[in-house]
Amino acid sequence: MLELINAARRRKRPPTHDLFDVVSLEFRVGLLDIDLNLQLSTGKYVKIMDRCRLEHAVVTGLLHRTVTARASTVVAxxxxAYIRELRPYQRFDVHTRLLGWDDKYSYYDQRFESQxxxxxxxxxxxxxxxxxxxxSPPAFQEMTGLNRASPPLPEYVEDWKTLLQNKRRLTERDVDSERY
Known part of the structure; x- marks a missing residue:
């Protein structure tokens, strides 16, 4: 909650980063952040990612433009991919980047790095x-006054989009046949 209040207070400041810049924040794993395996819990990862996307929106000016346009953004x-664990007291950085958008969604990349x-x-x-x-993202761009062209999405995002489309078709088929 305090993060939202702080972001709302800072949202009118001039942007310090371009929309497609990488925005990095530093963290340290606390004892209240770990799970039974003595590593950063999966729930904490999600909270940190939300915090970092919010910071990206603040420092790029996107949050101010979104609030002014009375629009909002939700994770769809x-x-x-959990590659290596983060242990208690370990320092790490989270790098957040807007990759671009298509006709329906915007895509973000976030990386947790340590040493x-x-x-x-x-x-x-x-x-x-x-x-x-x-x-649509183009309508959102128009409403917020950004009017920027999206760079081409990386191949790994296009592959992910294909996977999500296939999952959706499979889910719709299962629901239509009432199988679970």
Missing amino acids: NTEI RKLHTHALHRLAHLYGGKPI
Whole structure:
């Protein structure tokens, strides 16, 4: 909650980063952040990723533009690869980057690194809303006054999109046949 209040207070400051810049934050694993295996818990990863995307929105000016336009953004999908554990008191950095968008979603890449080694990698697909209803990223761009072209999405994002489309078709087929 304090993070949201702090972000709301800072959102009107001039941007310090470009929309596609990598924004990095430093953290340290605390004793209240660990699970039974004495490593950073999966729930804490998600909370940290939310915090870092919020910081990205603040320092790029995206949060101010979104609030002014009365729009919002929600996570539609997340894919996380846990490569190495993060142990108690270990310092790590989280690097957050907006990769671009297609006709329906925006895509973020987040990397947890410690001592120049990748520990966790996450991809996020975000949907934009206005009045509680989905809007396209180009409509969101127009509403917020950004009007930027998206760089081409990396191949690994295109592969992920294909996987999500296949999962959706499989889920729809299972629901149609009432199989679980």
